[in-house]
Amino acid sequence: MTQDELKQAVARAAMQYVEEGTIVGVGTGSTANYFIDYLAEMKGQIEGTVASSEATRARLESHGIPVYDLNAVDDIPVYVDGADEADPNLCLIKGGGGALTREKIIAAVAKKFICIADGSKKVPVLGAFPLPVEVIPMARSHVAREIVKLGGDPVYREGFVTDNGNIILDIHNMQIAQPVKLEHALNNIVGVVTNGLFAARSADVLLLGTENGVETIEK
Numbered sequence: 270m271t272q273d274e275l276k277q278a279v280a281r282a283a284m285q286y287v288e289e290g291t292i293v294g295v296g297t298g299s300t301a302n303y304f305i306d307y308l309a310e311m312k313g314q315i316e317g318t319v320a321s322s323e324a325t326r327a328r329l330e331s332h333g334i335p336v337y338d339l340n341a342v343d344d345i346p347v348y349v350d351g352a353d354e355a356d357p358n359l360c361l362i363k364g365g366g367g368a369l370t371r372e373k374i375i376a377a378v379a380k381k382f383i384c385i386a387d388g389s390k391k392v393p394v395l396g397a398f399p400l401p402v403e404v405i406p407m408a409r410s411h412v413a414r415e416i417v418k419l420g421g422d423p424v425y426r427e428g429f430v431t432d433n434g435n436i437i438l439d440i441h442n443m444q445i446a447q448p449v450k451l452e453h454a455l456n457n458i459v460g461v462v463t464n465g466l467f468a469a470r471s472a473d474v475l476l477l478g479t480e481n482g483v484e485t486i487e488k
């Protein structure tokens with residue numbers, strides 16, 4: 270199977286978690302895009318969605334699926350999103366697409382976070398994928414120096430602006446043995462909006478696409 274077919278398989282499998290008559294949280298990226306396309310098949314049966322990026326909002330709306338402002342919503346039973354890496358405790362690195370802050374906000378509100386990923390995303394230890402950090406533009410150099418003190422190698426994602434008008438520093442060369450600790454340490458740097466470690470709030474279920482089918486890993 271190709272990587273795209275594995276992504277499609279997990280996106281399809283995530284549909285079993287969607288509850289009729291509710292608001293569905295929807296992530297960002299190529300795997301989430303497949304999920305959106307499947308979600309369109311039951312658009313009359315859900316109340317609507319909240320979107321983790323402008324790209325996701327546009328794709329949902331192109332299918333005629335209602336998208337609500339998060340401030341108008343108080344209950345999100347299920348959030349479905351992809352990941353760049355997932356460890357055995359379902360801690361994640363996210364934000365390869367730069368949508369980490371809105372993704373983290375929706376994950377915080379949602380009762381259940383279903384992560385969908387092809388098998389290549391499962392790793393024993395997080396950190397081979399560069400860890401994205403969303404930063405207020407004027408704090409870029411300060412935050413970069415603080416990241417170096419934490420042992421990382423920050424690289425400015427040139428030309429990229431987040432949906433919130435900020436920049437991204439990607440941290441290279443960091444083996445993340447203690448994800449919760451690092452997540453908090455990064456968030457404590459003044460000028461950091463958020464970082465792509467989803468460890469304090471990890472996924473509840475990981476649907477992993479493998480050659481043998483979709484593997485379900487629960488916390």
Ligand SMILES: O=C(CO)[C@H](O)[C@H](O)COP(=O)(O)O
Pocket residue numbers: 296297298299300301350351352353362363364365366367368369372
């Ligand atoms: O965190 C994300 C976007 O900010 C994505 O979920 C992550 O980058 C995975 O993307 P893809 O499904 O395209 O592999």
